[in-house]
Amino acid sequence: MNSVLVMSETDSDRTGSAPASVKSLKASAVPLREDEIASRTDAYFRATKTLVENSVLGLRDEEVTYAVFLRRPILAACGVATEWLKRVADARKVSITVRQRYGEGEWVGAGEPLLWITGQFSALLDLETLLLQKLGPCCVAAHNAWRIARALPQSRIIAMDARHAAGSEMVELMAYGAAVGSARAQREGALGFIGTSTSEGAVAFGLGEGLGTMPHALIGAAGSTLKAAQAYRQYFPDKPLTVLVDYFGKEVSDSLEVARHFSDLSGGLSGDVAETEALTVRLDTPGSRFVEGLDPGRSYAVLERHAPAALRRYLSEEQQRFLVGPGVSAAAIWHLRTTLDEAGFTEVRIAASSGFSPEKCEALALAEVPVDFIGTGSFLPERWSETYATADIVAYGGRECVKVGREFLLPSRNPDPKP
Numbered sequence: 001m002n003s004v005l006v007m008s009e010t011d012s013d014r015t016g017s018a019p020a021s022v023k024s025l026k027a028s029a030v031p032l033r034e035d036e037i038a039s040r041t042d043a044y045f046r047a048t049k050t051l052v053e054n055s056v057l058g059l060r061d062e063e064v065t066y067a068v069f070l071r072r073p074i075l076a077a078c079g080v081a082t083e084w085l086k087r088v089a090d091a092r093k094v095s096i097t098v099r100q101r102y103g104e105g106e107w108v109g110a111g112e113p114l115l116w117i118t119g120q121f122s123a124l125l126d127l128e129t130l131l132l133q134k135l136g137p138c139c140v141a142a143h144n145a146w147r148i149a150r151a152l153p154q155s156r157i158i159a160m161d162a163r164h165a166a167g168s169e170m171v172e173l174m175a176y177g178a179a180v181g182s183a184r185a186q187r188e189g190a191l192g193f194i195g196t197s198t199s200e201g202a203v204a205f206g207l208g209e210g211l212g213t214m215p216h217a218l219i220g221a222a223g224s225t226l227k228a229a230q231a232y233r234q235y236f237p238d239k240p241l242t243v244l245v246d247y248f249g250k251e252v253s254d255s256l257e258v259a260r261h262f263s264d265l266s267g268g269l270s271g272d273v274a275e276t277e278a279l280t281v282r283l284d285t286p287g288s289r290f291v292e293g294l295d296p297g298r299s300y301a302v303l304e305r306h307a308p309a310a311l312r313r314y315l316s317e318e319q320q321r322f323l324v325g326p327g328v329s330a331a332a333i334w335h336l337r338t339t340l341d342e343a344g345f346t347e348v349r350i351a352a353s354s355g356f357s358p359e360k361c362e363a364l365a366l367a368e369v370p371v372d373f374i375g376t377g378s379f380l381p382e383r384w385s386e387t388y389a390t391a392d393i394v395a396y397g398g399r400e401c402v403k404v405g406r407e408f409l410l411p412s413r414n415p416d417p418k419p
Contacts, residue, residue, distance in 0.1 A: 018079030018104050019179055021206045027134060027172040028083040032091050041129040049125040061122045065395040067402075067409040068115040068132070072386050074139035075146055076102040076114060077180040080173060081134040085117070085127065094123040101417055105142065105184035113414050114139075116394075128391050134173065136389030137381060141177025142184075144379040147358035149185030149192040151365045152374060157182070158211050159196040160353065161377030168200060175201035178379055197375075212375075213239070216284075219247040225254040226261055233262070241265060242280040242351055242373075251332075252292045252339050255281045259345040266345045280373060282351035283336065287327035291335060299324035299331035306334045307367035322363035328354045330367035337370045351375060357382070 022028055031037050038046060052061050082098050089096045096119035102108050114135075117124065149157055159178045165171045175196050182193035196202050198210040214232055222228035229243045241262065245254045258281065259266040265279035285291050290299070303311055303324060310323060310330070323330045333352055340348050353375035361374070381387045392409055394402045400410050407413065 018083070019176075019183070019204070019206065021179070021204055022079040022083050022176065024203050025080060025083075025172045025176060027169045027176075028080050029087060030084075031130070032087055037088070037126060037130065041126045045126045045128060049122055052125065053122050060397070061120060062397040063118060064121045064124065064393050064397075065411070066115075066117040066124065066128070066391045067113040067394045067411075068117065068135065068389055068391045069111055069113050069409065070108075070136055070139060070387075070389050072110050072140070073143065074108050074114075075142040075181055075184060076100070076104055076106045076108050077138035077142035077177045078115060078135060079104060079180070080138055080176050081131050082115075084134055085131060088127060089119075089123075092123060094120060096123065101414075104180050105146075105187075106417075108139070111408060113409055113411075114389075116411065117391075118395075121396075132389040132391060136387040137170070137173050138177040138180070139389070140381040140387045141174045141379055142181035144358050144381070145178040145181030145193060146185050147181075148356065148361045148374070148376065148379055149182050149190045150188065151358065151361035152369070152371065153185070153188075153190035155371050155374045156191045157193045157374045157376065159193055159201060159377070159379070160212070160375045161380050162196070162198045162201060164377050164380055171198060171201050172204060174380060175204035179204045181379070213242040214244055216244060216247050219244060224248075225250075226257050229258050229262070240277070240280065242282050244284055245281045246283060246285040246291075249289065250292050251283060251285060252336060255336060255340060255348070256343055256345070259340065259343070259348050266348045278347050278349050280349040280351050281336070281340075282353065282373075282375070283328045283332060284353045284375075285327050285332065286354065287325070290326045291328075291332040293339075294331060294335055296324065299329060299335075302331040302334050302338075303367060306338070307369075310366040310368075313366070318359065319363040319366075322360045323367055328352050328356075330364045330369050333364075333369045333371050334367070349373065 031040060052059050078100055085096060099116040101113060108114055159175060161174050162171050165174060178193050186192040195205050195207050195211045197212045202210050214228060219225055219228040222231060225245055225247060233241055243258050245251045259279060262279050265277060333350060337350060349372035351373035352371045355378055356374050356376035357378035392402055392406050394400060394409050394411060400412060402409055
């Protein structure tokens with residue numbers, strides 16, 4: 001036999017399945033060669049595999065079952081790991097059964113068995129290291145992406161995490177996690193993630209290329225925000241135009257100048273622009289200064305005008321900074337939106353980036369910020385230790401057995417999840 005049977009015990013109408021795009025991810029397909037698997041797995045697993053295969057002191061190469069779990073709440077995002085396991089099983093011509101207790105995007109509590117994996121001892125021993133690498137980070141990224149999309153349901157989100165990733169495989173794992181978390185948020189009514197900034201990561205969303213227009217480097221080279229926008233528009237006339245406006249510390253002035261120049265895209269001529277053609281200005285102001293025209297007092301005044309309820313509740317220092325502090329705050333977004341509207345540029349859309357973590361998005365939601373797009377790499381796990389998935393054998397030859405302290409993983413102690 002040469003198959004992997006993936007069974008989900010959850011209600012398929014309530015949860016998601018792995019996106020078809022998972023089969024196109026390189027992380028789902030490598031490593032498959034035995035020498036690559038051997039070089040990338042922990043040495044003690046290879047040593048144990050040798051002992052089992054040679055029946056040293058009566059060790060049996062029998063059927064075993066692994067339980068896989070994480071120590072924090074997550075959303076299930078198992079597609080990359082299980083697809084890779086299937087391909088390894090096919091290559092080795094062995095039978096492996098994966099019992100996935102939660103559908104993709106389903107909430108999983110800390111310590112709850114996420115997968116039970118059953119197969120021949122020798123066929124599974126050297127796969128644990130690689131399997132866990134492809135599982136834990138995806139699940140945490142999915143949870144973070146869901147929180148971001150749920151907090152700002154009317155904003156379209158672009159994953160801009162590639163520069164923070166440790167290589168190409170991580171880019172794919174994070175993109176897959178974002179796609180799973182976003183899919184859950186979209187089922188709950190959010191617009192969610194619309195893609196990533198790299199073509200490599202875009203595959204997870206079923207797209208052919210990455211999204212984005214210009215970095216600060218282009219504006220520095222051009223010498224003015226408007227000239228950078230003109231250059232981009234001249235060479236890419238059929239692509240949406242998003243203009244960074246914080247380079248010179250003149251977010252409001254440069255936004256207005258760009259909107260006046262591109263009046264056909266900003267509503268300055270007719271007041272009616274197709275959504276796909278509308279001009280977008282992007283705030284990426286660093287946390288070392290306030291957006292043009294704001295300071296602490298003026299920031300409070302902006303929110304008093306547009307979102308007073310956000311200020312009349314208990315706020316942590318971090319939440320206060322997100323609302324009225326320097327950088328891209330709730331006040332900054334409201335300030336720019338109001339200025340554009342008062343100048344007649346109601347069709348100009350606002351994108352915001354710079355540290356848009358789940359916590360920041362949830363704080364900005366208190367102020368009901370009018371932001372059309374979010375660019376963020378901050379759905380990446382902040383504490384990498386939280387991504388550590390763990391696997392333990394819980395049955396040998398059909399007999400339940402696990403190391404002391406992990407009895408909570410035993411199948412007999414884990415009834416099927418309730419719909």
